[in-house]
Amino acid sequence: MARIHIDLPEHFIFSTEIPLYVSHINYGGHLDNALLLTVISEARVRFLKFLGYTELDVEGIGIIMVDAALQYRSEAFHGEVMVVEMTPADFHGKGCDLVWRMSEKTTGREVARGKSGMLFFDYKQRKVQPVPEGFRVRVKAE
Numbered sequence: 001m002a003r004i005h006i007d008l009p010e011h012f013i014f015s016t017e018i019p020l021y022v023s024h025i026n027y028g029g030h031l032d033n034a035l036l037l038t039v040i041s042e043a044r045v046r047f048l049k050f051l052g053y054t055e056l057d058v059e060g061i062g063i064i065m066v067d068a069a070l071q072y073r074s075e076a077f078h079g080e081v082m083v084v085e086m087t088p089a090d091f092h093g094k095g096c097d098l099v100w101r102m103s104e105k106t107t108g109r110e111v112a113r114g115k116s117g118m119l120f121f122d123y124k125q126r127k128v129q130p131v132p133e134g135f136r137v138r139v140k141a142e
Helices: 033-050 133-141
Strands: 014-019 062-072 081-092 095-104 110-122 127-129
Touching (some): 014 033, 033 062, 033 081, 033 110, 081 110, 081 133
Antiparallel strands (some): 081 095, 095 110, 110 127
């Protein structure tokens, strides 16, 4: 089976620190693979807040995650602080990818990288919408 390969951008427009709690850790004593996405979801909410948005209001339109790809690069443990960097990339008519990297704060050790496919979505109409121009301009300026 071919492995997933994720190329990272040269620059991320956002970074946040998230500590790993005992609830993130599995029976093997390291970050649970399924709970990695909860850490990334928290980073996404913070990223949107940094831009002045919420998941339900990006220039009047919500977002919805349609897919995710990730690569685990090393273990992460309870008490470590993760630095999650994030930036939008690969825009198309109705969405973009949010590309991210997660590293351990003290050593800089890369823990994981990935991307989430995001579509702009009108939750009242239950329909996909075009990328708001204001969002596109805003993230290019950051």
